[in-house]
Amino acid sequence: MSKKLLVVLLVALFVGSAFLACKKEAATPVATEPTALSVWAVIAAEIPLVPEEIAAWNVIERKTNTNLNWNFVSSLSEVKDQQFNLMVASGDIPDIVAYYEKSGGHTTVMKLGSEGAFVPLENLIAQHAPNLQKRILNDPAVREAVTAPDGHIYHVPMLSALSAARGWFIRDDWLAKVGMQKPKTTEELYRVLVAFRDMDPNGNGKKDEIPMLARRRGEDWAYNLGALAYAFNADVDFVLRDGKVAYGPAEPQYRDYLAYIARLYGEKLIDQEILTRGGNPRDALLSQNVAGVLHDWFASTADLNTTIGKTLPDFKLTHFAPPMGTVNKPFTRIQQSLVRADGGWSISVRNPDPVATIKLMDFIYSDEGIILTNFGVEGQTYTMNNGKPQYLAAITANPNGMGMHESLVSNGAQWKIGMVQSIDYERQFANAIATEARLDYMQNYIVPAFPLLSFTAEEAETLKDKLSQIRTLTNEMSARVMVGAMSAADFANTVSEMQKVGLADVLKIYQTAYDRTIRK
């Protein structure tokens, strides 16, 4: 009986699929029916979006003969990762997936790709996508960064135009009030912070200044504060020392950095609630006129001069060089690789038409697509000026009061997909202060970052066990030193605990992965 049932089912399946195939074949020669594709994507700004009403994407859909059905998830890392995991676990993967991890990067995408969830793109690109071929396959640096350990490429990345990402900013008007210069060393920075704390630079008669603030990113409270480590030639993460991979927090100079931030925290020079504050303390505290020094993204921070300047006329934030502690040349490793870790998309195996999809992705990488995904539609959001696109008031002075980034996103630009950020976008997105700061950092301070590595499933398994414990120890114990619950010298015990957990194994895996990447 069950055999009979099986036969019936199989017959039904064959007939059904033959019918479907016929239907499809009948549809392709006409080529008027757009390919319907579902897209799962992380939203680029926390605003409501109706993609069907965005002119730029209507053009893209028309030119590529596709009909995209977007499903956006919040960019908050916990929400986005959870949604992604649930989506994969349900087995119902949309045709196109634009996902990046909490810590940035595409290790999970690569791992799932190796297991068969995503389509390898190399052949598709070579056959159907000249623009992707030019910018991904023919550029060794980009190709290396997007190639999974199994040798395949599973995502089309988001490419940026500039490498300077985050840097130091200080309230120029406060410096003038306390009669000091921009700090060059950690000692000068300390004295400036003390002056900010004690000399009432905001002039309200209250001692309510928070001299320095540093935004966290998720659990990673050293995301911005950790930039101080470079002053002591230390690092908060993996770092190269003469071609050998080292773990920054296990090095002795990391304790100099810890001692310094513990001193700042102990004297109430760093935001005392750095570890618990939610929301966006940067915009909140700066507009309350209580914060003086910060390390953050160039463009959006410099932008505050405009937005906060409306209510605080004296408000002036400008950049300064990374401070020097024990090093005698200022430097920072913080930068964004041209392959952005927080953007890119993949084709799932459930995708009904990978060729049409890769053509869509290729179009986004074409000159026309770059304009559409950076500037939108001519006459609506930009105009051509001396052969260069220029944003119109719809973007720069959004009628709904949105900031420039939100305004761009609401017009279909700068989404977290496989797109190319234009240098003209960078020039206009950031105001003059930001551009000056980024050029200064790029020309004078940025040294090579630790490369983006990819690991085999086996390696990733060990890292998940051991590195997660090492990171937990680093994160918690460093926080304890900062708030004064433990001395910086005692961090040596933490390092020996890391060794017990298996730091040596982790470093070996990193070294292997590094050698493999560099040789490739």
Place this chain on the structure above:
Amino acid sequence: MRRAKSLHDDPALWIMLIPVILYLLLFRYIPISGVLIALKRFSPFLGFLKSPWNGLEYFRQFFSSIYFERVLRNTLVLGGYYLAFAFPVPIILALMLNSVRKPRLKKAFQTVTLLPHFVSFVVIAGIAINLLSPRTGVVNLFRQSIGLEPIFFMQQQGFFPFIYTFIRIFKESGYEAIVYLAALTAIDPTLYEAAEVDGAGRWRQLTAITLPSIMPTIVLMFLVRIGNIVSVSFEEVLLLQNDVILETSEVISTFVYRRGLLGADYSYATAVGLFETVFALILVVSSNSIARRFKNAASLW
């Protein structure tokens, strides 16, 4: 024999039982097979059957990691604080409510103590964190007004178990007292009348009549609580914890959430969850067998 007869007599009752059995099978028993992924290197894409076997590797990883001792200790500490401080409160509350003579006053008291139970814990946690904030919290503003340094409560390891227990008491005591109030109403009033005639004061009535009468309920509730120690309220802890105090606030359930759902480390999280279940089972069985030794006290089975 008797059972067969009852099936014959009351088919309707047995039919009514079917949905319950189905529910238990579908949602309680069949999912148990899912624990098998603790022994596999589970990949959601490969699915349950195709994921490769991985033996006891994840148990080894968990037991040898720095997290094992930590989550076990925190779970037991939070559970222990709960039993020691929070468990008696609803009993006392019920006794107090029971001795309020004016019915309207009693109703008012009961409503006030019951109300927090219906407020979402997200709200209560938010209120608590704000009250304890070093810059703007009422507690620290008060400390500052009498010349004391503000304390950053949510950032100090030692405070967490107390804050957690206190909030649990605030939120759940009124609700949990209902069970005891029900038990109290079941006491035969003639017992009190007889005691009064015999000259027993209120204290004597309490110890000789009230407490012994509700003792079975107390023991039963205690047993249920012991079983719950290990799965200490997940969302309560998750909403209150932050990275600085993770060392004293990470419990098994939040750890499973962090590794399993956030980290997509399903197999590892399942292994930890399985450990949690076995541990809870041991606790319940052993406390039940202790309870059975006491005369005229209830036990779960």
